Amino acid sequence: MITIIKYTFKEMLKKRAFLLVSILSLLYLSIYAFGLSRIFEHPSNSIYDIIFQSQILSAGLFFANFIVAFLVLLTSVNAISGEIESGTIYSILSKPIKRYELVLGKFIGLGAMIVIYSSIMFLSVVGLNIFMGSKITFEASNILRGLFFFDLGPIVFLALIIASSSIFSTVNTGIISIMAYGIALVGGVLEQIGAAMQQSQVGAFGLKSGESLINAGILTSLILPTDVIYRKMTAELLTQSSGISFMTQGPFGGMSQPSIYMFIYIFFYVVFLLYYGAKRFSQRDL
Amino acid sequence: MVLETQNLTKQFNGKGGFKEVTLSVEKGQVFGFLGPNGAGKSTFVKTMVGLLHPTSGFAWILGKPIGTVESREKVGFLPENFRYHDWMTGKELLSFHAELYKIKNPGKKIDELLELVKLKGHESKLIKNYSKGMQQRIGIVIALLNDPEIVFLDEPTSALDPVGRIEVREIIKQLKSQGKTVFLNSHLLSEVEMVCDEVAIINHGRIIAEGKLEELLKEHTHVEMIVSDYTSELIEEISRLSKEFQFKEGKLSFKVEDKEKIPIIAKMIIEAGAKLYQLNTQTSSLEDLFINLIGKDEVS
Ligand SMILES: Nc1ncnc2c1ncn2[C@@H]1O[C@H](COP(=O)(O)OP(=O)(O)OP(=O)(O)O)[C@@H](O)[C@H]1O
Ligand SMILES: [Mg+2]
Numbered sequence: 223m224i225t226i227i228k229y230t231f232k233e234m235l236k237k238r239a240f241l242l243v244s245i246l247s248l249l250y251l252s253i254y255a256f257g258l259s260r261i262f263e264h265p266s267n268s269i270y271d272i273i274f275q276s277q278i279l280s281a282g283l284f285f286a287n288f289i290v291a292f293l294v295l296l297t298s299v300n301a302i303s304g305e306i307e308s309g310t311i312y313s314i315l316s317k318p319i320k321r322y323e324l325v326l327g328k329f330i331g332l333g334a335m336i337v338i339y340s341s342i343m344f345l346s347v348v349g350l351n352i353f354m355g356s357k358i359t360f361e362a363s364n365i366l367r368g369l370f371f372f373d374l375g376p377i378v379f380l381a382l383i384i385a386s387s388s389i390f391s392t393v394n395t396g397i398i399s400i401m402a403y404g405i406a407l408v409g410g411v412l413e414q415i416g417a418a419m420q421q422s423q424v425g426a427f428g429l430k431s432g433e434s435l436i437n438a439g440i441l442t443s444l445i446l447p448t449d450v451i452y453r454k455m456t457a458e459l460l461t462q463s464s465g466i467s468f469m470t471q472g473p474f475g476g477m478s479q480p481s482i483y484m485f486i487y488i489f490f491y492v493v494f495l496l497y498y499g500a501k502r503f504s505q506r507d508l
Numbered sequence: 509m510v511l512e513t514q515n516l517t518k519q520f521n522g523k524g525g526f527k528e529v530t531l532s533v534e535k536g537q538v539f540g541f542l543g544p545n546g547a548g549k550s551t552f553v554k555t556m557v558g559l560l561h562p563t564s565g566f567a568w569i570l571g572k573p574i575g576t577v578e579s580r581e582k583v584g585f586l587p588e589n590f591r592y593h594d595w596m597t598g599k600e601l602l603s604f605h606a607e608l609y610k611i612k613n614p615g616k617k618i619d620e621l622l623e624l625v626k627l628k629g630h631e632s633k634l635i636k637n638y639s640k641g642m643q644q645r646i647g648i649v650i651a652l653l654n655d656p657e658i659v660f661l662d663e664p665t666s667a668l669d670p671v672g673r674i675e676v677r678e679i680i681k682q683l684k685s686q687g688k689t690v691f692l693n694s695h696l697l698s699e700v701e702m703v704c705d706e707v708a709i710i711n712h713g714r715i716i717a718e719g720k721l722e723e724l725l726k727e728h729t730h731v732e733m734i735v736s737d738y739t740s741e742l743i744e745e746i747s748r749l750s751k752e753f754q755f756k757e758g759k760l761s762f763k764v765e766d767k768e769k770i771p772i773i774a775k776m777i778i779e780a781g782a783k784l785y786q787l788n789t790q791t792s793s794l795e796d797l798f799i800n801l802i803g804k805d806e807v808s
Binding site: 225228229233236237308309310311312313314315316317318319320505507508 | 520554557558559560561577578580581583585587589590591592593595604605607608609647650
């Protein structure tokens with residue numbers, strides 16, 4: 223399995239997709255840095271400034287997260303299915319290794335690369351904000367917890383992609399992954415709106431439809447909990463350290479905090495997907 | 509037995525594949541597995557190395573049930589549609605496969621095998637830039653990396669030039685001399701005839717003939733004679749010693765299972781006082797045998 227991990231990692235560095243996304247990320251970070259430098263040019267001390275700055279940070283993280291998800295999809299969509307479709311799998315699985323080793327090895331190899339990449343993106347965005355003189359105070363522990371959840375999302379997404387790639391073709395895995403990610407994103411937005419409606423208490427009607435939106439959001443989170451994790455990340459990074467309420471993060475922040483049950487679910491979600499993917503893969507005729 | 513199967517069946521939704529194959533291959537044999545396109549040869553080999561799950565029946569490699577990790581430990585495999593990771597160099601590819609086998613310090617072995625398949629000097633090229641034949645050659649190296657006890661070669665010369673084919677033949681002979689077992693899928697009958705000790709012929713997923721190559725061929729020595737001054741008893745006696753006997757106006761045509769019968773029959777003719785003008789024998793080639801057997805199978 224260590225061999226698979228090692229060579230998965232190596233392969234990634236040689237893939238064109240990786241180079242492409244790296245360039246894209248650099249471009250994004252430069253534009254973001256440029257934007258920040260303009261925004262922070264005239265410092266003032268009003269409360270609106272802090273609200274505005276936290277929104278800028280949220281937006282930066284949101285798009286960084288999006289680019290990471292893009293990289294996860296591009297590099298992993300054919301992790302297993304590609305080996306089958308090209309025929310390279312024959313010479314690998316006729317060796318004395320178990321099939322689950324390939325699935326798990328790919329997951330760990332890609333996962334390691336994604337964690338490194340995702341951490342660089344997160345630390346760059348947060349670092350740029352600090353460097354440019356953001357008024358939000360970050361504590362190291364908040365940054366670390368934020369980082370953990372920022373990396374967790376792509377890993378959960380990776381688990382879904384790997385499982386799908388072990389069972390279906392590359393094309394179908396692409397469709398499934400994009401759909402799931404889209405649903406999670408829309409569901410997350412619905413849940414936010416629902417929570418906003420409940421908070422603003424626009425009569426009994428608002429309360430009720432707010433609740434149904436929240437439920438719809440939770441349901442989509444069960445399909446792919448990336449958005450929930452993302453909200454947890456913003457909460458960990460911003461709220462507890464600076465005392466800024468969720469309201470200030472704008473459309474990219476988090477209104478409702480995911481519950482602990484959600485995280486227990488996420489753990490089993492990843493374990494189950496990998497188990498199920500490996501099991502179905504082991505039963506396949508190649 | 510290095511390889512043994514009992515009523516092994518692999519079908520795809522009740523179609524294709526192979527049915528109820530019972531085979532055994534002894535150590536040190538070169539075993540030829542022959543059959544027309546779509547007969548089930550590749551399906552059989554892929555089932556042996558655990559890529560396909562059998563529908564029913566049993567099989568063992570070196571005593572270990574197929575599909576287990578242990579059964580693949582001393583096995584080498586060259587797939588029919590060989591494809592290797594083209595982003596690696598030859599050297600990287602071989603190190604990767606050596607690591608999959610958990611071979612320690614594979615450097616010497618790799619060099620040796622590269623020399624064997626005449627790829628020395630190409631090891632730092634990307635696989636992407638290898639020709640088809642070079643890829644098949646490196647596939648042979650991969651199949652032999654772990655010093656396997658049994659090697660499955662699925663049409664190992666399909667992409668090779670004539671010299672390459674001879675080289676592969678030499679490699680197979682060399683493996684045999686080292687006491688290794690080779691399982692060779694092929695439809696190049698002349699090639700099989702040159703290297704195989706034993707063959708099985710498969711058609712529509714079923715084995716229609718199996719045995720030592722010599723014996724299968726022996727059954728089919730064709731004899732033609734022209735005689736005169738014969739008695740009907742003599743002709744009767746010859747017909748009893750042979751198969752597919754035909755006689756017309758002094759012309760005899762028949763097949764014998766054993767070449768040794770030919771001088772015996774000649775002696776009988778002389779001793780009976782008849783005259784023997786002409787005696788032609790023709791050992792049928794594997795090709796004749798193959799066409800003959802497949803033809804018969806199609807009829808039935
Ligand atoms: N994955 C599959 N799904 C369905 N049918 C299959 C599959 N693989 C093989 N078959 C069928 O099984 C039969 C045997 O195929 P196989 O590839 O084993 O033939 P072969 O003897 O190797 O032929 P060739 O000489 O052309 O290589 C064919 O009829 C083929 O259509
Ligand atoms: Mg074949």
